[in-house]
Amino acid sequence: MTEPASSHAVEGRPMGDLARRITQRRTELGLTRQETATRAGMAPAYLQYLEERPAADPGAGTLLRLAGALKTTVRHLTGGDTELPPGLGRASRTPRFTELTEAECRSLLSPHGVGRLAVSTAAGPVVMPVNYSVVDGEIVFRTAPGSTPAQAAGHQVAFEVDRIDEAFSEGWSVLVRGPARAVTDQDEAARLEEQVFSTPWAGGRRELWLCVEPVGVTGRRITV
Template identity: 90%
Template structure:
């Protein structure tokens, strides 16, 4: 086991909104707790306290140093932008736009659990968020009969995921296009239930599985 893997293995479960945001952000950057604490000028034990104690209430100076180490803003760390749509920040002066390879797109797809499904309906196309997993290279998700996502079965659909970093006006998006079908084979349903890692946030039984077979996979990235 590497030193980095060992560091992640012994870390506790984040608790509280601040702790979850700190942990999520340093995970996105590939930073261990030790590395983050060093860059923020604090003891690793104190960073552990911030991540794992819901009642932690650090001062403004601590939050500023932590936001700097995590390349984000205090506003984001403290949840000030929770109810705002992404992309309100200004564009950078020197943005770089690149096309992603199919391999890069598929790798990014496998790291996410929420995407947007574009479904053709009788009244026109509708875009809905769904909790999804990637199994055998296909997009799979659970819904229920009579719902709008269920109308995707038997149609060509589009599916999109993205990630936006407000602090640096950077981000990427991946678009998948292909046919959607309802999964009816009991063995395949059982296998999806076992392998899928994302469950519907909306709750409920939602026993209808849909599968989107990627025919075209494209993506783009904006960096500074």
């Protein structure tokens, strides 16, 4: 059954980019539009409408079914958690904690993403988010000379990535330790330029490449 767009919004929810969030979450789960629509009990044509029309405003029932089909929350789908830290949900009553193998950790690092760099500075330890790529087994990112991340060059650092699923109280984290170095060879810098996924999200002139060699790689997973 094709469901018309409802003019009734979920009370109190902010207007986020619902179309993009639905598509992104569906892609993360590896679901086709047909599979997602079947899970949510709606027509594929209506799901296509929601994904292609940023102004679409479905009702509360539709959002709840979509959130269930996509294993997430209505708040996340509607952009209501963008200004909140992750992990506000309650822990599961029966959590299972497991250590990840190094192979699993490296797989979760994936070719690129956003992680946190921990570096020692004159003012004390600092943790900074950076968008990174993995090239030839090393974590690489670009920053500006003189910036806080640039102080990692020549020192041992820690680099962490994680993922939290609020809907199911599950998540994982991967911690990498190793030396960081600045890329001074122009050929190597050019090669990295060609292979990385994207430019720094922060924008601006960030021409210093840093590489972190993963000497120690550990990880943990919490499941229900």
